[in-house]
Structure formats: structure tokens, C-alpha cells
Amino acid sequence: ELKVEQNPLFLSMQEGKNYTIYCNYSTTSDRLYWYRQDPGKSLESLFVLLSNGAVKQEGRLMASLDTKARLSTLHITAAVHDLSATYFCAVGPVTGANSKLTFGKGITLSVRP
């Protein structure tokens, strides 16, 4: 059974500082997704990582995937208040069907001045 773990589950960040959050998964996969959810809202796709060593960047966020370690990291550069949200990673089966995703429990980020 595929398990996806995210840590920490809650992170209080200071504006302007850098942080990294992690997503571990338990079985072989080569596709990992990051989503953002604002309170009371739906999920918004951030990154799609489809191979070992994949790195994607958007603004202050950079995501990477290490399939050998079964680990994805989301690095935050110079945190700003707008990044306060809950971030989910999700892992798909190695067969490639993105319809069958297993989500982590999410990491809630809060950026303070």
C-alpha cells in the first residue's frame, strides 16, 4: 500500500527567510504532484514532477524529485505572506495513470512578519 508522508505538518515561517518542506513516499513511483490549498478553497496545481531529478520552479517555490530516495522537496525562498496556505503532495502509481493519486496529509505554512 502506498503511503505518503509530509513533514512537518505545520510550519511557522518568518518573512524573508528560506525553508524546505518534505514529502516521502513508500513505494516506487516516478510521478509526484504538488498542490496548494487556501482556506476554504479548492486545490490548485503547483508542480508536476515526472522523472528522477526533475526540478521545477515558479516564483519563490522550487520543487524537486528524487525517485531513488522516494523524496520530494519544496524549497521556499524568502517567504512572503502570500505563501501562507496548505501544501499537499500526491504520488501516482508507476504505471502512469494520474487518476489514482495518494495524497499526503498536507503541510500548513504560516508566514509571519
Add this chain to the structure above:
Amino acid sequence: EAQVTQNPRYLITVTGKKLTVTCSQNMNHEYMSWYRQDPGLGLRQIYYSMNVEVTDKGDVPEGYKVSRKEKRNFPLILESPSPNQTSLYFCASSSPAGNTDTQYFGPGTRLTVL
């Protein structure tokens, strides 16, 4: 505008009263899924469909039914709702093609079963 729509957005019902939550997408996506989101548990997949008339159970299918008679629609049916099905439900769709194969989520349906 490309989107996934769900109806209703909010629903309060009573135990045992059959209900259907509709989901529709206008992106011609093959894949569609239903998730429930509960505090501390993240999102858990209920059912998914890889094409018309092709559906399969996710991680928490008990108490739910789905159908996929048309590509754009994927309704979630609760034949006899119970209080433990009180949750926030999301429908999602995706396409297997290309490098942007992410899931697009609907706005959510908040269901309360009394």
C-alpha cells in the same frame, strides 16, 4: 473557461436520504476522480474513472457509488448517507496526455449528514 463544476456546493441532509452530487468538466478529460477531505486525514480517493463506463474503487469507496455514462459527467451517489460521510468532497479531472498531466479540481461540496 476550462473548469470542473460541482453541485451543490453545500448540502445538509439527514441519515438515509439518498443524494447525488454532480460533477462536470469541459476539458474533454478522460480521467475523473472523487475525493473526500477530512481534518487531519488529507484527501482520500473514493472512486476514479479512466473513461466512459470504466470506474474503479479508490481508497475509501464504502457507502458511495459512481457512474460514468458520458465523458464530461461523473456523479457521486450516496444511497443511504450516514453521519460519518459528513465531509468536504472534491471532484477532479485530468488527461493522460503530455507533460502537464495534473488533476484539475472542482470547487468542492460541503456535505453535512445529520
